[in-house]
Amino acid sequence: MTSPGRRARMPAPDDDHIGSRIREQRRLARLTQRELADRIPYSLSLLSQVECGARPATPGFVTAVAHALRVDSSKLTGPPAVTALPADRLLTLVAPIREALDRYDLGPNPGLADVRPVPDLVTEADALCRQVRATHLRAAGKALPRLILELTHTVYTASATPVWQALASAYRTAHDVAVKLDHPDLARVALDRMGWAAGRASDPCLEAVQRYKRATLWRCATSAPLITSGQALLAGETSREALAVTGQLHLGLATVAAKDEDRAAVETHLAAARELADRVGGEAGDVHWLSFGRANVRLHELGTSIVLRDFDEALGRARGLKLPASTLTSQRARYLVDRALVEMEAGSARTSLAYLAEARKVAPEQTRHLPGTRTTIRGLVHMSRRAPDGLGGMARWIGV
Structure with missing residues (x-):
């Protein structure tokens, strides 16, 4: 697990202001602060203070920086673009x-x-x-x-x-x-x-799947009751279909518990899912397209570690995970993005970027919209004095 004193490399939720966006775009342009300051009619000291949030950015300053970086000023002033x-x-x-x-x-x-x-x-x-x-x-x-x-x-x-x-x-x-x-x-x-x-x-299995899907769109406080109500619909059912759906519901509850930082509940639900995966046998990709099985359980183990910010544990799980050839493209893309994120957390910028590029190749539409893609790219920008080759293109692709 991540040691208590370790600082995550991902940008903090409140680290989103004009200065931080100037820093992102400067690094994507592969410029140092000095090199950017030489291109604008403002001092290096002011640029440094704006980037760290200590001084506000005036409209004239923003216009000058945008011109020097050859980006639209909305890249610096507006909220992060929604990938779409x-x-x-x-x-x-x-x-x-x-x-x-x-x-x-x-x-x-x-x-x-x-x-x-x-x-x-x-x-x-x-x-x-x-x-x-x-x-x-x-x-x-x-x-x-x-x-x-x-x-x-x-x-x-x-x-x-x-x-x-x-x-x-x-x-x-x-x-x-x-x-x-x-x-x-x-x-x-x-x-x-x-x-x-x-x-x-x-069809109780379909109804249970519907409640599972609803839970993914709601806050944790609402999600858990929705998922447990789905489990109640399948109480006593022993068909392979019901076991697979019940196992997927346990994986959903593990994710909810991770968001609540309830580590004991995470392990309880993952253990239940492992047991059901053994009973189902193989990968149940034919059951409501949930693809419940041992590989899916391992993917959720990785996902819950990331949610809990246990990045050392997540890195070990990501590097040890071998997906079967039958893994759905959507699951493979999510794994690649998760792998990129934990490699970024480990400080392996080029490896992280390589996994993002692979995810883009495997499933471009999905990769572009996964939250982990934006998180990883922003993290790579923040951790690099100069953007590695390829990062600028990837950032433009998702709208950073």
Whole structure:
């Protein structure tokens, strides 16, 4: 575990002011303070004081620095940019999903032509889940609205459990796309619809998954009761499906406990998940696309260590973790970003940057939106007097 006296390399939450952003952009430009001061009509002393937050940055100072660094002044004055697709492309992708979700209670859609047979709709719902796990977010997002409209029409004209289950799955995919594109409001709407469909499918595993997903969007105080209510739905169930979902719920509770800094509860839930992973056997990637299994448990062990800021322990776990070939692309990308973060904490800047570059190559859309990516890049900037080769391009890619 990290020793009590060790200072984390990640920037502190309150270390976000104009001066700190000037320092970030200066380092990304690979300039020393002296070199930047030579390019502006202000003293090195003033620049140093502004960067550390001891002096305010006047509008004239900001304009001069922005000109010297060849960046827009909003890079220095505004809040950190939200990583996302360009606004017009994002709207084109998200708006049709939102409109399809809004039709849930309007009954049959007489204007919908060429509705596919139920087996084809069920197959596509599963295929879109697979696309999201492969981090093909835009492809899945483009196909989702039509699928949701067809399934919504079909549950009113040919209601059956498989159709309700497929509709719940499509809603869950809408949630996953919305989360990965940083649209939590849309993700909550999608989960409400998922709960509506799962209840009508009378499928306790689907309902439990829905509560698990809801918990990931809420504060810890609300998350734990949601997850435990999902476990209650599966009490006494011994099917492989129920065991896998229950194990994933324990992993969710371990993450909640880590955020609450309850180390005993973290280990309790991880131990329960390990035992269930042994009972399930192998990686249950076919169970609601949760991919519950031994590898997923190890990924959560790494994740909880990071949340608890036990970076020495996290580094050991990251370096000792060998993911099976069957690991989903989305999980592999998250591991690579986590590995980059703990390597940065260990002071291995180039190794950290290499893992970020690999994550970008494996799953560019997901990597761009993972919070750990921004945290790692900002940490690398703060720990380096001059940005390593490649860091500037990576920072521009996510909007730093």
